[in-house]
Amino acid sequence: MDNRPIGIFDSGIGGLTVLKEISEQLPHENIIYFGDTARIPYGTKSKETVIKYAFQCIKFLLSKDVKAIVIACNTASALAYEEALKEFKVPILGVIQPGARATNSTTRNNKIGVIGTTSTINSYAYQNSIRALNKNAEVIGVACPLFVQIVEDGWEDTDVAMITAEKYLLELKEHEIDTLVLGCTHYPILRYTLSKVVGEKVSLVNPAFETAKEIKSLLKQKDLLSDKMEKPVYKYFVSDDPEKFRRIGGNIMNKNILSIEKVDIENL
């Protein structure tokens, strides 16, 4: 048993969708969340830079004495997960492997679409992970860089969202995919629009859900689950202005975010 918190990080607020899943499946665990809002987004940046940023995030979480770390950001999971496993001793989980496993148990025709940031798609992390589990899978990746900003602006139900989605997803529709991986934490918020564009028969996979299931098994297996029964404590840290995070994050979490602190992540 271990009552230390779980650490979660993301380039911004998107990772709160992962936190939410974890809090539902592990309701007694304390959580430390870090959002790197001063350097968001990661999805347009190089592997070298994303690894540097991810390592800084992990070191910050370790300074808060976390017992395990979840990389909630798809880009950081795609570009920095393997390197993080080599660098740090603490148990670390990314969203790619859980997402890939969920995808393979969902598809029937083995034709799979993956959407994500430019860096995530260009890394081939999802494509390779899915094919490593299923040699017959045909995986088509499409970078959708406008989606994050559309979500951040609250434009998810506009004609701009619809036309942009139609443009990005055209190739996937032509390939007659039956499964679409939402390979960025912002995309589940576009779920309705995406489903309308690809058609209701296509299953949408949200890796956040599967990641929460896997962190639970991981903690159980390593005997690291908390034995407390009281209400857990969540602490939030960001690298830019806490107020914007409080406002938008509160909407995602459907409750007020009380404890937020600003951290100088570049000079820890």
Add this chain to the structure above:
Amino acid sequence: MDNRPIGIFDSGIGGLTVLKEISEQLPHENIIYFGDTARIPYGTKSKETVIKYAFQCIKFLLSKDVKAIVIACNTASALAYEEALKEFKVPILGVIQPGARATNSTTRNNKIGVIGTTSTINSYAYQNSIRALNKNAEVIGVACPLFVQIVEDGWEDTDVAMITAEKYLLELKEHEIDTLVLGCTHYPILRYTLSKVVGEKVSLVNPAFETAKEIKSLLKQKDLLSDKMEKPVYKYFVSDDPEKFRRIGGNIMNKNILSIEKVDIENL
């Protein structure tokens, strides 16, 4: 006379449009350009963070012995220019003041629209600068956060660009503006789409052009112009992968960018 280089910085590649104007109006000046590609964009970040980043950029340029500095980024000009003037002794020019002067000599009906990033518009820097010169000006600011990504994706002539522009500019059209300030270095690339939406009678003001004129007068006035007649030397520095900058920057400059170096801007 002073043959040291002019320093220019921006959050990324957008400032190359300013460099281009300066190189046309001051063809014998050496230039050092810094693009903060590891932390782009600035336009969604807080004033405190943008000031911190701008100061780091200025310190880097000073380490290269520049004789004057141009803040090519509209967001950094809006949020950090005043503070930079107080902090540093080197002559510094932003794009807001030159843009405001050009706007006031352009408008006939004193109804002016300004478009820019969320941070630029919320800072009221353009609105206040224009009204400080012209008490009768009615200035309406609209944040257009999707435009940068649309330009970065090369989507400037698509239906997505058109519909997005129609949504953002609706209020400005209703106010019957006769002048529109392109308050972000990426926006001149959308000029055709923007002009189609607001109508050809509306004048588009590009602050980059006016900024180049003002840096020329400033250097002349302070006797800092170069007296060299040979081809000038341009050196480029970025905080993320130089190759992406080389590729996209080369398109903006219409020539190959040869000398690019990566800089660890956080730990100078």
